[in-house]
Amino acid sequence: NSRITAIVLTNQNHCILGVFDESCIIINVARDPADKGIFAIQNSTKIIAESFIDDLNQIFDTDAKFHSIFIQSGDEMSKALETSGSISGKGTVSAVYTMPMEDTGSMYEKISALLLPREIRNNGGFYDIAKNLSKEENAKMTFSIIPIENKSLLQLKLSVDYPNTASSINQISPLEFLKTNELQRSNYFSSGFYPLNSILQVVVLSPESTNISEVRGNIIPTQLVEGEKIPNEITKEGWVFDPEQGKRIQGKFIFGERTSIDKNELIFSLGGNQLLAPENETSFDESMVIVIIISIIAIGAAIYYLKGYRK
Numbered sequence: 001n002s003r004i005t006a007i008v009l010t011n012q013n014h015c016i017l018g019v020f021d022e023s024c025i026i027i028n029v030a031r032d033p034a035d036k037g038i039f040a041i042q043n044s045t046k047i048i049a050e051s052f053i054d055d056l057n058q059i060f061d062t063d064a065k066f067h068s069i070f071i072q073s074g075d076e077m078s079k080a081l082e083t084s085g086s087i088s089g090k091g092t093v094s095a096v097y098t099m100p101m102e103d104t105g106s107m108y109e110k111i112s113a114l115l116l117p118r119e120i121r122n123n124g125g126f127y128d129i130a131k132n133l134s135k136e137e138n139a140k141m142t143f144s145i146i147p148i149e150n151k152s153l154l155q156l157k158l159s160v161d162y163p164n165t166a167s168s169i170n171q172i173s174p175l176e177f178l179k180t181n182e183l184q185r186s187n188y189f190s191s192g193f194y195p196l197n198s199i200l201q202v203v204v205l206s207p208e209s210t211n212i213s214e215v216r217g218n219i220i221p222t223q224l225v226e227g228e229k230i231p232n233e234i235t236k237e238g239w240v241f242d243p244e245q246g247k248r249i250q251g252k253f254i255f256g257e258r259t260s261i262d263k264n265e266l267i268f269s270l271g272g273n274q275l276l277a278p279e280n281e282t283s284f285d286e287s288m289v290i291v292i293i294i295s296i297i298a299i300g301a302a303i304y305y306l307k308g309y310r311k
Helices: 038-060 076-081 104-115 126-133 299-305
Strands: 004-010 022-030 065-071 092-100 139-148 151-160 182-184 199-213 222-225 228-231 238-241 245-254 260-262 268-270 290-295
Touching: 004 038, 022 038, 038 065, 038 092, 038 104, 104 126, 104 139, 104 151, 126 151, 228 238
Parallel strands: none
Antiparallel strands: 004 022, 004 139, 022 092, 065 092, 139 151, 182 260, 199 245, 199 268, 199 290, 222 228, 238 245
8 A cells, every 4th residue: 555654563661642551563554645533534545454464463372462653743753763764753553553562582583584584583683683682671573664765664663761870971881781791793694795784883972072092903094985984995893983973973884804803893982082902991881861873784784885986
């Protein structure tokens, strides 16, 4: 149906207004201008959603029941679920179906089995780290399907909340939050050179402007392409920070020809005067606010970086 703008499966708390401690399937439908009045809008949306929910329950192995119709007034849903693409917005109407809360571990394994071939799931690397994180107490998962022209964007997002750890920000060690001392590339890529299929992305959100400093690993030389920093070459491992300062800082670490990265190579600080770390290492401070994204197969990242580089 061309009016469907997104389908979302999530166990995030309060997936939509009025839903508590339940998992949700949300079917977003573009409002029909011919529908006049709230009842016509709700009925039109429910008719479309009802024609899909049985198939979705079968695919997701769920038993979601109708809860409500919610008329979106902005992009609050996209912000709350931290998804890319158009999940919600003005003119979007959501049909919400709920079910008992499902634990993130079983939910992640079930959905990843639908999305990823066994060759990826059985070859370690980033997938195993995400699988282990899904068993954390505060882990939550969101799976979204977003139609784009004649294809669909599929997103599987796993997040873990670390409450009360942001009283101060000093030094960031990403792998501390991924519960591992080493980040390994999946054996799925062992047959060739696929540097853009294993990327660690770190986003730092700060209430005040800050800057990257004392980076222990390599920083890759870059060039500007359409306003974005693109690596000059992708055979070497290292960071690309873009931007390097502000209230929102983003860094991407590329493996290059390496098959694994030690946690000490990924540590960097905030607010210092030197971009590269001195030889004397400092201790790790666990108080920070970061968002870490693991790309199991980073097709989007490949498109991003292939805008321009030199081998």
